[in-house]
Amino acid sequence: MVESKYMPLDGANAVSQAMRQINPDVVAAYPITPQTAVVQNFSQYVADGLVDTEFVPVESEHAAMSACVGASAAGARVMTATAANGLALMWEMLYIASGMRLPIVLTVVNRALSSPLNIHCDHSDSMGARDSGWLQLYAETGQEAYDNTIKAIRIAEHPDILLPVMSCQDGFITGHGVERVGILPDEAVQEFVGTYHPKYSLLDTDHPVTMGAWDFTDYYFEHKRQQTEAMNNALPIVKQIFREYEELSGRPQSIVDMWGMDDADYAIIVLASTAGTTRTVAREWRARGIKVGVIKPRVYRPFPAQEIIEAIKNCKAVAVLDRAISFGTPLGAGPLFTDITSALYNEGITGLPVVDYIYGLGGRDTVPPMIESVYQDLQEIAATGERGALVRYLGLRE
Amino acid sequence: MNQMLEIRWHGRAGQGVVTAGELLGEAAMETGKYFQAFPEYGAERMGAPIKAYTRISDKPIEIHSPILEPDMVIVVNPNLIGVVDLTEGLKPDGIIIINTSQTPQEIRKRLDFKGGQVWCVDASKIALEEIKRDIPSTMMLAVVSKATGIVDLDTIIHLTKERLGGKLRPEVVEANVRALKRAYEECVQG
Incomplete structure (x- = not known):
């Protein structure tokens, strides 16, 4: 177990801290309340040179997830964040990410979907995406939002899972609520998530592959069967990763x-x-x-x-x-x-x-x-x- | 401290009320305590009445809802008396801390509050004299310290220096520290 350092952080900021420690290759994101602070803080880390991330400020959430899909297919470790209508605008690309088995990690700061227009918390945004082939984690506190973000990387990239993960927390309630959050040492997080070595990537020209291609009546069904198999078998692996993180952080993490x-x-x-x-x-x-x-x-x-x-x-x-x-x-x-x-x-x-x-x-x-x-x-x-x-x-x- | 201290803040948007609530929690964290600090989000407009909450506890805080029965109410802007129900849910033995030039007796009468403690501090006057701007919120922390001992003044001063040090000129930081010390000395209970 390693000692955490305690910081006063809101839930959104706690996630940006986790992202800073993970140091992903690419973050493509678009701001929306109450997620804005996640991306705002993280872009500051990029500007300050605290991370090596290629930050792509896109024109919409649809573009954000599209850029994430492209970057992930190219072999990068990719993260993004959104909420509510932003998640709704990503819809088409959510299915493309999971169908292409891309281990993208998306932070959702839960917010009610319009209409009527409302910026506050409910789970209508991520619950709508529950059939999209993404794993979903829900956090009670800013602390759990931080912890789940780190675990999500390992879960998504596990060779027997290879599916995107949505890590959710309650907008405003924990997203904007400041509390005492224990932050692991940077090295401990980096060691826990390790280096991402994608099995298949578009930039690996020695082993050329095609991704997201035409897949008609011949194989589409079989590919969906494989996808559901990966999800069906994910829970024991998720449990194991939760246990490893519990041993590292000293914080209880049952599924x-x-x-x-x-x-x-x-x-x-x-x-x-x-x-x-x-x-x-x-x-x-x-x-x-x-x-x-x-x-x-x-x-x-x-x-x-x-x-x-x-x-x-x-x-x-x-x-x-x-x-x-x-x-x-x-x-x-x-x-x-x-x-x-x-x-x-x-x-x-x-x-x-x-x-x-x-x-x-x-x-x-x-x-x-x-x-x-x-x-x-x-x-x-x-x-x-x-x-x-x-x-x-x-x-x-x- | 055996149980949680629950504080509700009242002020007007733009007065630094939310920041003061967070700073109080942060000061408590420095001594190993757990805290939560969160505002009640509405449609914010500069000058609109706002509420914020701070919880402080020796144990992890599990509850995630607004405070219904606070132990303490801090009123940063006295012109909210009669506009907002400031004593709503306040425990009968609770504490009111208010930025005002009036006496605790006068405030008790105006708020119809008979129990607990009322602490008055003319934080706006101190702020205008020391910082040359009416930003009284953080001065309320000095009074919280005096009234409860839950955080000590030195911790608040240390955090204020840390927070402001990077952004403001040294003489402005010093003015803020003087203001905190004066609020601690000049507040009165009744």
Whole structure:
């Protein structure tokens, strides 16, 4: 284990620090609130000569991801950052990056998608990209955003994965919130990520390859099968890289964070910063002798179904908190809920009451009394045996 | 400190309120504490009322939501009295620190606050005299130090020198330090 140096950093700045230490070959990016600080700080490091990176200031996010695709195909280690509508504008290129198996790392500072126009946090941007073939990590704190950025490089470039990774954190809440963040020594990060030696690259003219070529009815299907196989097999490798980073940093890094789940009757499953608020409430309830628990997936794609199902199968009632709506799903549930309930069904568990709470859209504050109301609802569901409404709303005026 | 100290800041956009909240957290971090500092983001316009929050704790801070029941309220701009509910959620034994030329008794009456402590400091006057500009936010940190001891004045002075040293002329940095010391000496509790 190496000692971290503590710095006062907001989550965006913590990511720029990680990028400085990683020293990628190419960063192509376009600014958008609340991601701007990531790119702004990093471009300062470029200007100051602290990194060797070729910084490409492009005219849009579509161009940003296009430049990343080109650079990555050429054999470079590539990073970028965006949020909300910027991510939406990258859409076409997201699929091209994953389809070409390019290990690009993208920091997302989560923000609500327009319209109506809103700059604050929800997960509608990255959740929309959950089927795009990118791995997704979600951070609770600026510290985790820093840690995940470093791990993402190793995950993306692992020869048995070779897929792009989206590393997400909550806009403003952690993105602009300053906190104490432990930064590893530069050498330790450089040693952890190592030098990138791409197996295939367009600039390796001794071994010429074609990338992203015409692929019709003959092989397209087989290539997609390979792509899904890489994603399906990624989780054990991700786990191993998380473990290595834990040993390096001394900070716990399980792919699914469990709190109080050994004997929990009532569990809340939630991503990112609200997991911390939920745990704050859970500690108080535990102190009063009520068996509550909190599950926070750090990895969302590929979905760690087994870990979550194993943890909740003996609960009396479970709540999922979704910071996005998957419009048109039965009753308009959120993506995390539909993943968990389908995983339960696949494991043959059908008697466990699970309810979904849509929360925090457009940055609506999620405060402890709201979390308390969820645990109260779960107690009532267990006591009466009545599940009630499947999809509910937290902190909504109706 | 057994539990978390939760502070809500009130000021007007452009007064350096957010920076002061961060500086307080940073000062606490220097002594090994954990902190969070974050503003409430609205549609910012110069002069609009704004809120910011600082949490300080001996343990890692897990909660990520605005502070509903602060232990301390710091009012950087006294003309917010009557405009914003400054004592909203403030614990009955909480602390108010306010930039004003009035006395704690007068402030208590105006805010209808009977419990806890009220600390008054004429930070704008000190700022105008020492720095020649009405930028009172960081001076409030000196009063936090005196009222709670959670950070000491030397740490605040050290950080102020570090932050301003690279950007401003030495005599301006010194003026800021003098202002901090005066705020520490001249604040009154009642």
